[in-house]
Amino acid sequence: MNFSQVAQACQESPMRKYHPYAVKAKEAGKKVYHLNIGQPDIATPPAFFDAVKGFHEEVVAYAASPGMPVLVDAICNYYKGIGIDYAPANVLITTGGSEALHIAMTCILDPGDELIVPQPYYPNYFTFARQTGAVVKPITTTPENGYHYAEEALLESVVTDKTRAILLSNPGNPCGTVLTKDEMRMIADFAKKHDLWIIADEVYREFVYGGEDLMSFGEFEDVADRVILIDSVSKRFSACGARIGCMISKNKELMAHALKFCQARLSVATLDQIASAALYGVDADYFEKVRAEYKLRRDTVYSKLQQIPGVVCSCPGGAFYIMAKLPVDDAEKFQLWLLENFEDNGDTVMFSPGKCFYATPGMGLSEIRIAYILKQKDLERAMDLLALGIEAYNKQNQ
Template sequence: MKLSEKVLAMQFSPIRKFNPIAQKAKDAGKKVYHLNIGQPDVPTPEVFMDAIRAYDKKVIAYAESGGNTELQDAVIDYFKGYGVDFERKNIIVTTGGSEALTMTFIALLNPGDEVIIAEPFYTNYHTFATAAGGKVVPITTKAEDGYHYAKREQIEACITDKTKAIVCISPGNPTGTVLTLDEMKLIGEIAKEHDLWIIADEVYREFAYDDREVTSFSMLPEYADRVIIVDSVSKRHSACGARIGLLISKNEEFMTNTMKIAQGRLCSSTVDQVGAAALFRLPKSYYDEVKAEYCARRDVVYEELMKIPGVVCQKPGGAFYMTAKLPVDSVEDFLMFLLTEFDDNGETVMFAPAEGFYATPGLGKDEMRIAYVLNKEDMRRGVELIRLGLEAYNKKNNK
């Protein structure tokens, strides 16, 4: 008996793969600061729990395949706040942004088709694309350039007759890079000239710091027929376990045909949709508060990282991640050392090695991703442990 080539070509999540080793460290009594996974500690807004508590149906029935209309209407009103008009037919509620991406790739890709993504990118795109028979073609970006990629020559060099779409994750995971409206327009122009789809992964939409505007591809009506927006309550509403995402597009052919996939999987969680509708009705002040907290954490992480000799990293503009180059040959080897050999007063730290966020073999071996999802004090201590760990690691290796 044989498994499919597709599943064999997939990789394990680099974010979770060191968990068993971290568990061993914990079993041995060490405290591990988890900077490896994008699981925020910010409380889920009370309105979510209130809406679920008020749910008084006798039967938890299937929802509509496209989603519950109260949630769709809440999403429509939320986008009106950014001057964008959607209708219910433009929205399919999904089981997390992950299912929205899976559906999108199934709907767009034939075997061998390519999607362009700036690397390093959210690692599960490998899985989504491979499951649909497609292939990720990376635009390589660098720590030294703040992982920016919106340059015409760089993007066009990746386009072949197999290219179907350009994926834009902004604000980005794992880099925190935020596209400006001008960069988005350039990508829109390129997509139009080459007749490509734009998959806009905006699950971190409001988390744009300093003076950066909140941007969305939905704000560019001239490209509306080729834009597919992926959204989710996981990050911005701190509700990862609610598993509610959205697929939003004004392209009727895409929405009509993707509805076949949505119907095939019946529906997304009925009860979680009730809570999610309340989340999309939160006032703007909610986002401002959460954003201020993440921004302050980013500053702490950056400040602490800059104390480590040899670290290369630019202060990112959004999301809650930072990718940085460390002065080691193998970040995976260093992480193993942190989890198995090192501690400072019984404490150690865990981050995600960045290699798995690249599609180009060999890249990212000396980079790590930090998720600043713990409070400022813990983040400061976490990065301090990386600094102390590096000193101990270099000593051990006689550097």
Template sequence: MKYSKRLSSMQESPIRKLVPYAIDAKSRGTKVYHLNIGQPDIKTPKGFFDAVKNFDSEVLEYAVSPGIPELIHAIRDYYTTYDMHFNDSQILITNGGSEALLFTIMAVCDPGDNILAPEPFYTNYNGFSQCANVTVKPITTKAEEGFHLPSKEEILSRIDPNTKAILLSNPGNPTGTVYTRAEIDMIAQIAKENDLWIIADEVYREFVYDGLEYTSFGNIEEIEDRVVIIDSVSKRYSACGARIGSIACKNTGLISQILKLCQGRLCVATLEQIGAVELYKTPTSYFKEVNNEYRKRRDVLYDELMKVDGVICKKPTGAFYIVAKLPVENAEEFVVWMLNEFSDENETVMPCPAEGFYATEGLGRDEVRLAYILNEKDLHRAAILLKEGLEKYVTLKKSEVLAGSEA
């Protein structure tokens, strides 16, 4: 039997494809510290569970396709705290930020079109685009420069007649980069001058450190008709399993187009929406505590990484990820080795190879993404294991090269 080229050409998730090696390690009695996936251990606000528990109805009905009004109102009110003002008809509820991204790409691109995205980027940007027969054209950024954007001229050189949008996350996944106001303004100018959409993935909006100022694309009035804001409760409220995302856009024509897709998939789960209403009522003190916790975790992991000769990375200023260039040729082989061959006191650690976060072939082969989502004690232990494993692996590879040259 034949399979579609659409899915045959789609890459596996670099975040999840090595999980079987972790399962095997655990079956041997090895404890694995997971730094490969952005699943926080922060407690989900209790209001979510209380709302679901207290739901009282004899029939669990379909919700309306745009999303229940109570949740749309809650999201609208949330945006006002960032000086972004939407009306109810400009917000759609989706099955996580993933569906929001897929629906938006389908709405602004035809098959054969392309979108620009700074690489490394969230790996599913590639997957969702491939599903829609759309290509991601990379804007390469570098670890040595903190993954900040290149010049306007370099970005303009990537645009062709089939370019329809610029897609970027801010703060960045997987880089943890927070774009400056100057970078935001540059992208806004490029989009306006070249009639492009801006798909702004802002699910890590709350996670900005070191006193940096955060600017949303939703705060740039002159491009409000071409900005699509992708959002989610997953990381903001540590509610990844709820699968509640949203699209906010002041271009009501685009919202009307995306609503067709929302109607086609009928609705987002009713109970999760009811629970999410309460999440958006969470006091701002929650974010202050969580932000401080992630900042401490970042410092623990970064400080240990910097003790290893040959590791290159700038301290990230947002989200909860670090992309680090390692002194290895193939980071995926290193991760597999860590799970198959390395342990200390029956413990090991699982990073995520970063090659799958790039569109340019060959880039990221020597890089890993690390998610600092464990509690401080476990993260410190994981950081030490990573340091010890990396040093042992580098020594082993040097010995193999030396033995090969003497043979």
């Protein structure tokens, strides 16, 4: 049977592809500390479940293709709260930020077009870009330079006449990079100069640990017609399984094209939209508490990593991930070895090997992404397991 070139060019998700090995390790009686996936253990606010219990319709009907007004209005209100005016027509509800990314790229990219993305990046960017036939043009960042990419000369070095957009996550997955307002302005000016779209993936907006104000590319009115925001309740409210996100833009033509894809997939889950609308009503101090918890976790992981000889990393300013270069020959081999051959008192640990976070072959081989989504005590144990694992792996490899 024939398979498309697109399917063959895409890779499995590095966050999910080792799952069968974890299942086997668990069947063998091991406890696996999961730091491989951005699925937080923070409780979803009760408002979500209350809204589900309060649903008394006789039929779970299709929702409107652009999204249910109760959720669209809640999102517009949330943006008003951070000083950005969006009308309901600027918002399309999607099945997670993932579908918003897919639809946005489908609307603006043709085969052969180029998309600038700082690497390491969120690996699904590559998959969605490849589905359109576009080519990812990476801006390479390194742990040694703190994964810094917001420099005009760097951006200029990758732009060509085929470039259509710049895609970034801010705060960033997997590096935790947080752009300053000046850097965002520079990127907006760069996009204007080269007539590019800005796909601003801001699903981690609330997770910044330096006391800075919440920021969004939606603030720059002069580029409003080229900004596409990607947003989601998954991380914001620890509601990953709700699968509710949105694509936001003031560009009417873009939204008209995007609506065609929303109509083709009919609608987003009705009950999850209702329950997600209720999430936007959480108390004002909700984010303060969650932010403090993640900051504690970030500090725990970072200080533990610094104590492991040979590890190179930089302190992430936001999101809930850290990239780290390990003193091992191959992080993927090391990951499999940890699951199949290693244990300490019945425990082992799992993360995401780094190479799939890069478009450039050969990069990221000894890097890993750690998602600091467990409680502090579990994180400490997981980091100790990582240190023990590195030592034992390198000993048996000599």
